[in-house]
Amino acid sequence: MLDKTKNDTTKIEAKRTQEPIVVRFAGDSGDGVQLLGAQFVRSAADSELNFFTFPDYPAEIRAPAGTTFGISAFQIQFNSDTVLTPGDAADVLIAFNPAALKTNLTEVKTGGLVVVDEGTFNKRGLKKAGYDADPRDAGLGEHQLLSIDISKRTLEAVAETGVGRKQAVMARNFWVLGLVLWMYGQNRKPVNNWIDKKFAKTPDVLAANKAALNAGHAYGETMELAVQSPASPLHVSEPYRVITGTDAMALGIAAISSLSGLETFYCSYPITPASALLHALAKIGSGIRTFQAEDEIAAVCAAIGASYGGAIGVSAGSGPSLALKTEALGLAVAAELPLIVINVQRAGPSTGMPTKTEQADLLMAVFGRHGEAPLPVLAPATPGECFDIMLDAAKIAIEAMTPVIVLSDAYLANAAEKWIVPDAEKLPDLRPSRDLPDESNYHPYLRDDVTLARNWIIPGTPGFVHRIGGLEKAHDSGDISYDPNNHDKMVALRAEKIARISERCPPAEIETGAEEGDVLVIGWGSTYGALKTAVDNLDEAGHAVGHLHLRRLWPLPRGIEKIASRFKKVIVAELNHGHLRRLIRSEYLIPAEALNRVSGQPFKIADVEAEIHQLLNR
Amino acid sequence: MLDKTKNDTTKIEAKRTQEPIVVRFAGDSGDGVQLLGAQFVRSAADSELNFFTFPDYPAEIRAPAGTTFGISAFQIQFNSDTVLTPGDAADVLIAFNPAALKTNLTEVKTGGLVVVDEGTFNKRGLKKAGYDADPRDAGLGEHQLLSIDISKRTLEAVAETGVGRKQAVMARNFWVLGLVLWMYGQNRKPVNNWIDKKFAKTPDVLAANKAALNAGHAYGETMELAVQSPASPLHVSEPYRVITGTDAMALGIAAISSLSGLETFYCSYPITPASALLHALAKIGSGIRTFQAEDEIAAVCAAIGASYGGAIGVSAGSGPSLALKTEALGLAVAAELPLIVINVQRAGPSTGMPTKTEQADLLMAVFGRHGEAPLPVLAPATPGECFDIMLDAAKIAIEAMTPVIVLSDAYLANAAEKWIVPDAEKLPDLRPSRDLPDESNYHPYLRDDVTLARNWIIPGTPGFVHRIGGLEKAHDSGDISYDPNNHDKMVALRAEKIARISERCPPAEIETGAEEGDVLVIGWGSTYGALKTAVDNLDEAGHAVGHLHLRRLWPLPRGIEKIASRFKKVIVAELNHGHLRRLIRSEYLIPAEALNRVSGQPFKIADVEAEIHQLLNR
Amino acid sequence: MNEIALSAKDFTTDQEVRWCPGCGDYAILKAVRKVLADIGRPPHEVAFVSGIGCAARFPYYLSTYGFHTIHGRAAAVASGLKLARPELDVWVVGGDGDFLSIGGNHTIHVLRRNIDLNLLLFNNAIYGLTKGQYSPTSAIGTRSPSSPEGSADSPINAASLALGSGARFVARSADTLQDHLPEILKRAQAHKGASFVEIFQNCIVYNDNAFGPITDKTAGPDVVVRAEHGEPLIFGKDREKGLVFDPERNQFKPVVIGDEATRDQIAHHDETSLTLAQALAVMDGPGAPMVLGVLYCAPEATYRERLPENYRTKPLDRSALSDLLLGAAASR
Amino acid sequence: MNEIALSAKDFTTDQEVRWCPGCGDYAILKAVRKVLADIGRPPHEVAFVSGIGCAARFPYYLSTYGFHTIHGRAAAVASGLKLARPELDVWVVGGDGDFLSIGGNHTIHVLRRNIDLNLLLFNNAIYGLTKGQYSPTSAIGTRSPSSPEGSADSPINAASLALGSGARFVARSADTLQDHLPEILKRAQAHKGASFVEIFQNCIVYNDNAFGPITDKTAGPDVVVRAEHGEPLIFGKDREKGLVFDPERNQFKPVVIGDEATRDQIAHHDETSLTLAQALAVMDGPGAPMVLGVLYCAPEATYRERLPENYRTKPLDRSALSDLLLGAAASR
Ligand SMILES: Cc1ncc(C[n+]2csc(CCOP(=O)(O)OP(=O)(O)O)c2C)c(N)n1
Numbered sequence A, B: 001m002l003d004k005t006k007n008d009t010t011k012i013e014a015k016r017t018q019e020p021i022v023v024r025f026a027g028d029s030g031d032g033v034q035l036l037g038a039q040f041v042r043s044a045a046d047s048e049l050n051f052f053t054f055p056d057y058p059a060e061i062r063a064p065a066g067t068t069f070g071i072s073a074f075q076i077q078f079n080s081d082t083v084l085t086p087g088d089a090a091d092v093l094i095a096f097n098p099a100a101l102k103t104n105l106t107e108v109k110t111g112g113l114v115v116v117d118e119g120t121f122n123k124r125g126l127k128k129a130g131y132d133a134d135p136r137d138a139g140l141g142e143h144q145l146l147s148i149d150i151s152k153r154t155l156e157a158v159a160e161t162g163v164g165r166k167q168a169v170m171a172r173n174f175w176v177l178g179l180v181l182w183m184y185g186q187n188r189k190p191v192n193n194w195i196d197k198k199f200a201k202t203p204d205v206l207a208a209n210k211a212a213l214n215a216g217h218a219y220g221e222t223m224e225l226a227v228q229s230p231a232s233p234l235h236v237s238e239p240y241r242v243i244t245g246t247d248a249m250a251l252g253i254a255a256i257s258s259l260s261g262l263e264t265f266y267c268s269y270p271i272t273p274a275s276a277l278l279h280a281l282a283k284i285g286s287g288i289r290t291f292q293a294e295d296e297i298a299a300v301c302a303a304i305g306a307s308y309g310g311a312i313g314v315s316a317g318s319g320p321s322l323a324l325k326t327e328a329l330g331l332a333v334a335a336e337l338p339l340i341v342i343n344v345q346r347a348g349p350s351t352g353m354p355t356k357t358e359q360a361d362l363l364m365a366v367f368g369r370h371g372e373a374p375l376p377v378l379a380p381a382t383p384g385e386c387f388d389i390m391l392d393a394a395k396i397a398i399e400a401m402t403p404v405i406v407l408s409d410a411y412l413a414n415a416a417e418k419w420i421v422p423d424a425e426k427l428p429d430l431r432p433s434r435d436l437p438d439e440s441n442y443h444p445y446l447r448d449d450v451t452l453a454r455n456w457i458i459p460g461t462p463g464f465v466h467r468i469g470g471l472e473k474a475h476d477s478g479d480i481s482y483d484p485n486n487h488d489k490m491v492a493l494r495a496e497k498i499a500r501i502s503e504r505c506p507p508a509e510i511e512t513g514a515e516e517g518d519v520l521v522i523g524w525g526s527t528y529g530a531l532k533t534a535v536d537n538l539d540e541a542g543h544a545v546g547h548l549h550l551r552r553l554w555p556l557p558r559g560i561e562k563i564a565s566r567f568k569k570v571i572v573a574e575l576n577h578g579h580l581r582r583l584i585r586s587e588y589l590i591p592a593e594a595l596n597r598v599s600g601q602p603f604k605i606a607d608v609e610a611e612i613h614q615l616l617n618r
Numbered sequence C, D: 001m002n003e004i005a006l007s008a009k010d011f012t013t014d015q016e017v018r019w020c021p022g023c024g025d026y027a028i029l030k031a032v033r034k035v036l037a038d039i040g041r042p043p044h045e046v047a048f049v050s051g052i053g054c055a056a057r058f059p060y061y062l063s064t065y066g067f068h069t070i071h072g073r074a075a076a077v078a079s080g081l082k083l084a085r086p087e088l089d090v091w092v093v094g095g096d097g098d099f100l101s102i103g104g105n106h107t108i109h110v111l112r113r114n115i116d117l118n119l120l121l122f123n124n125a126i127y128g129l130t131k132g133q134y135s136p137t138s139a140i141g142t143r144s145p146s147s148p149e150g151s152a153d154s155p156i157n158a159a160s161l162a163l164g165s166g167a168r169f170v171a172r173s174a175d176t177l178q179d180h181l182p183e184i185l186k187r188a189q190a191h192k193g194a195s196f197v198e199i200f201q202n203c204i205v206y207n208d209n210a211f212g213p214i215t216d217k218t219a220g221p222d223v224v225v226r227a228e229h230g231e232p233l234i235f236g237k238d239r240e241k242g243l244v245f246d247p248e249r250n251q252f253k254p255v256v257i258g259d260e261a262t263r264d265q266i267a268h269h270d271e272t273s274l275t276l277a278q279a280l281a282v283m284d285g286p287g288a289p290m291v292l293g294v295l296y297c298a299p300e301a302t303y304r305e306r307l308p309e310n311y312r313t314k315p316l317d318r319s320a321l322s323d324l325l326l327g328a329a330a331s332r
């Protein structure tokens, strides 16, 4: 009783494999695709599966229904084993309308299954999507097509609940969810619980959504669609949760104040994709303060003011924001104040493609200030690491009295994975020393012998009134100084202070793959999953390929040179035109090659593998 | 009848040499030291001598008289031969007061002559300068001291002219000028002419200044102070003038409009030391337009708006200004508009030492933008070259439809040299093509096959209305595009467009010294004179040292690798912590060493020589 | 000027409009296209410059020259364009974030400089494009993703700020008032010097109905005074209310005609009075209406007109350049 | 509050003052030291934040905490400081370039947010530190190195801009008025919320006598009204002139008492009237005096006071952190 099916697959092949499964949903912004994705994750998490999800938002707020530029998608890869990316391509795509099919078909694996809502493949829908003819008529090439009148079936299923037509159509996502839960043998219970809570105030909608969910599930059952249930994963005893990079970072920021005992003062100006962090923090509300400034300059300056006052100033934004913070960052370097500036990278230059990912802000972060203004730059590699990196940043900032830049990106911010919640009791102590120096010879540029950090005495402390600022200061009195030798010395001191940070940090270590051999792949930031998976695959295939992934980009960690020397070739893989590669080459004079893509999209594992293969064969 | 002289030098040794002579004047901001310097240059220029001058201003506007932080100095090196720097140290220092002596004594050569105004060495003057005892009593070490009561002698000389005491004391600088003109056998006539013109409206001041000038001269004569008249230089038939880097740059900007036929729209916000350029251009007044904006962001944006309108937008500032222009520069890169941004570097980070020189903004200029936003970076090497570099910048900006950054610095802006005025008729034609493309398939991102520049059709042109902006554009329609492959392609196109600029420019060439051998010294910008002189000296001493000086810093000119390969060692000399060195190392994997100083001061030739020597001996 | 007959279609591009269905921007677009056609300058002589935001997408939908710049900087870019190309009709479009938050400084300065630009502020009291954070014109207590418990910043009164900056033309209208907005836009365009028009615009997604009754056909007359030069400041469904000067409090206050004041006592609008304009802009308190219309129009010399004559000179020819290079001070 | 007796000396550092001899900044420094001593908060509870400029060197000469930041950004830095450390008495000092040119946006926003800071604008109508270019408060036609033929920008009226921004305390005084300035400073400091004080300051080097008779002991009374709450707006050497409301022009105008109006007709100053303050701020035209004093003072809840209660919470302890990390949505 399948409504319309091409390629002669009246029944979908059953397949019971340990291979990770990739499912992609695509529909109008109004179709509730992101919600559907989140609910599917809920069940996966409930089964203790591992997963990695990635939402693919349109740039428009709410584009006219049915247009290609208004399509929102959600992709999830899940498995009983570790999952590090949302998957190169989908095993199954569920397209809510022709525009969704058009824009997402390229994301499906060869031979993959495409489910479409037949009810939307009418003249109007096809035209809006820019199709001259119904694409189903010619078949979808290598893909399997399953065309179901989801709209109609949903309307039928919810008919009894009495919701209006709009609400009824809206329930399509639950119908699809029901179907997919069936297909992957997942439990409906967590979803039902959520529906109960969420729609408690609108019983008709509650009933409609449940009805749709059950109808979709029943459809799969009745049609005897094959079930591909991933094997039960090992049971984890620690508590875990689903977390996006944004949420992990927000928790990390909240944790800073708790661990340091200092107020955390988060100042920012909204910008995609960083604003989600502001929202998350504003929602947390307690233990941290948020301040929405009039622009990024004010944001970072307010954060600096807060740090001057003894709090930890944090300011986040994306590329254009970091650009605007350039001058103030120089002040923080000169005034030697702790400060954390987060840059959620997006595709540039200029406004570029604001919702897309990229790693092209690294050199700006490292070098983009006038004068000699060195500062540390860090980058988390996974959504979960967005938590850890914040503690690391705070530790460095406080210990060295320096601004720190953290580079995340659009992909990391939105992607979600299963996260083992750290034990709050075991998190590090970040409290700064508040011992007062000798009052009589006090000046604000007295330094710690080891870290070279200047002392941090905050306004309000009796007996230590002092002035700081952006003019060069005498190293031995803190007064303004134009003395040439003093300047040379202060420039060197500030540089040395930053250089010493890597002495206190662990050296670089191979992440995965060979410890020596043919090719060393160096990466940083959000490309972690794709690079690690690619190297793991090559490793299994018997190639001597190693993967080094940096979280501390500046100063570079110790040991890179040594590791690199154990490989015949080095390739730096990044979503830009070779930023880290330039740093590596200039520091170590290693003929590092480049694996670059600047398309606004994360790496595909297959592409990475292919390029490394090429290098192996050269 | 010498008033008071230590070290038993009642008569100064006569010395007739071809060696260049270095004279330094130092006094209160109110003492007219800069005027004195300018007038001495006038005579030197009149004798067709070559010279290089450098004023050393205090940071304060008008510090209390007699204080060390209010001292203003002026140094000139002159000779019949080419002169490329103001000299490492002075043969003669004339100190107008104790504070001037205190702050400037270190600038005198061992064995050099120090002339002081005895009349200011009273208790009050000494105390203000922070002297416990009269420094003349203990002698000035290796230096020769000539203590003359210049104040008294000036007052006597001008007594008959009837000027008030304040004006009379002010005439001290002319007394000193007279003395110095005698000492170096220079003509008083050009100075007298200038006095005639300048003080025509105040005959008493006119008379006083002339009287002082003559008295100073007569003093030298009477005392039989030895005359060291430099040999007559070769006569130059081209017209020449004294020019500072600032003035040369202003003329270059004015020339752009003349040569391109486009209006030049200069937008800026005042900042030391760049504002002098705004002043110079505002004074020129015709052929160019100046706009003083509310801040640097507005300045560069207004320049971009002007370029969009078909003019050439130019915006100048110093480090903090460039920092603020970061975001807008990205827009100019994305919109592919011609634009020139001048950065007169000063000592950083942050406010740093605003009146002092440095070269630490290079990496910010090259990499300091979010996303992949490559643009060319140029740097003039001498005051005179500040003219040429502007024409070069305009040519590149128009030809490649790109913003260009020009890096000057505080030293170059203020230093002056003799400049052969170029023949306006022989200057290059910078007119852009205004041929209209085919109207029917027009879009604003159509490119020239060779330069890859997009077409530049300006508002007001009928039939070609179009929209541009900072969002990524489809390479084949100019519409907004989020297509991954299109973005990858556009990023590559913009990079390639910039890379191709160096194909159209002359390759790197050795400036001076050996073409192959032991050490290649690579420099850029204002260190030219010091590096060239040092290398010339080493060359004469028989060392195989060559000097390569870059004016085009990004993209790097062709041929550097080849030249470097002919030397055993490469050292990059710059007033920062190794910016160009990093570029050279990362591009060519050459183990380039560093010769850095970050003291706010230009290189001393002797220091450069010494460091190269060390390298030669390693 | 209006020699060629133009229609709104002549100002329409082939680009698909990408605002949310029901967004107030559509109505403004309609009004602007109509006004441009009525003014009748050929499309290529008109340029629209915008920053970033939903509002700032405006240029894509007008077949004139257009420059979609960066957030907050449109006024600065437009200043350069207009000074370089005075013959163009230059419009600047932006949202409340664009013009008043990040771009506040340029707004102030372009107004006080009186550069001949037409500035259209689309005030929806929210950051639309970045998904609904409160903006500098949002009311205190606005709940938004960045202020879940209500915002604490007191809002900017855009007209008052413009007047405080020294603007010579300040007006207010609203997206849906198609019997009002076009006229205001024409006045703004006709004004020589910087003209500032605040347009209340409904963001249906993130701040629906923020201007409540003001733009409402039925409720509007009771809460809105449409100020017209020389006319009494009267409002109310039956034109039964008006504004009078209250010397006690040194400000204007609303009264019911007949009960609290005679019709003669009602103040008349005077576009040229700065004090009146300021008072009307900040009108506040119980029963106080919102004043729409041209609050202030007092032309003065524009920036360009005040420039010294030689500012306008063409590029030097080579012989003049030669003289300049040689310089008065050339030593030979 | 004033428990420890403090003197101006307690607020004096060992740093040599580096302004030009005769600069008006010295007089302001003197007044501020005196006022700080009179207020009596111990020096370590006071912080001065400044931008860049001659005025911005201020903190070096006060033995309180001080932060000499970057050009134009002092208000933003101070906002962060004050919100993090509400118990400090935070002052912001800057010149007309610092506050009104590059820093204009932060000035507007700190005022409308009503953060409890004391902002002192040293208005010398010139960029002092960068050697004398005209500034946003320079009169049209000012000749300066960047405007050798006269500037074309019409000046900002700082008080009017502050009022337009929504400031709740706006006052004016001048450097040399030691019988006026200290009182105004004390009022500003006592005001809860952002207080904005424009101090006319003489730059003896680049713009000498820019405020001409206003600060002159003899000429002053004829051209200056010292506004005091509740008092009639009277001026003139013999207090023979005053301000009345002119309903024809909807604005205040100067009159000679007796000739043109009776003493009773003279308007009284009302600090709480925004319309009056705006009218006084822009007072202009023949015979119009400059109004000094507290133009407007109408306290409202400060930014901090408007924040939701939980904004003030201390860092979470580890157990609260643990709950937060586990989250409501934790899947187990
Ligand atoms: C420098 C910079 N900061 C922030 C942003 C993000 N951003 C884009 S539009 C916008 C504000 C949108 O609000 P508004 O100007 O009121 O326009 P609307 O979308 O409401 O029409 C912001 C904050 C940006 N693009 N650039």
Ligand SMILES: Cc1ncc(C[n+]2csc(CCOP(=O)(O)OP(=O)(O)O)c2C)c(N)n1
Pocket: B269, B270, B271, B272, B296, B320, B321, B324, B351, D052, D053, D054, D055, D056, D070, D071, D094, D095, D096, D097, D098, D099, D122, D124, D126, D127, D128, D129, D130, D135
């Ligand atoms: C970003 C930046 N732009 C420009 C400058 C140069 N600058 C320093 S102070 C100043 C203006 C000084 O004028 P004002 O603020 O009125 O202070 P004043 O010196 O007159 O007291 C300028 C333009 C700077 N330091 N930083």
Ligand code: SF4
Pocket: A061, A062, C018, C019, C020, C022, C023, C024, C025, C054, C055, C124, C128, C129, C202, C203, C204, C205, C206
């Ligand atoms: S978000 Fe609001 S302002 Fe933006 S397009 Fe949608 S409705 Fe309009």
Ligand code: SF4
Pocket: B061, B062, D018, D019, D020, D022, D023, D024, D025, D054, D055, D124, D128, D129, D202, D203, D204, D205, D206
């Ligand atoms: S330049 Fe003017 S403002 Fe600056 S210190 Fe000198 S007199 Fe004062």
Ligand SMILES: [Mg+2]
Pocket: C053, C095, C096, C097, C122, C123, C124, C125, C126, C127, C128, C135
């Ligand atoms: Mg808005």
Ligand SMILES: [Mg+2]
Pocket: D053, D095, D096, D097, D122, D123, D124, D125, D126, D127, D128, D135
């Ligand atoms: Mg000033």
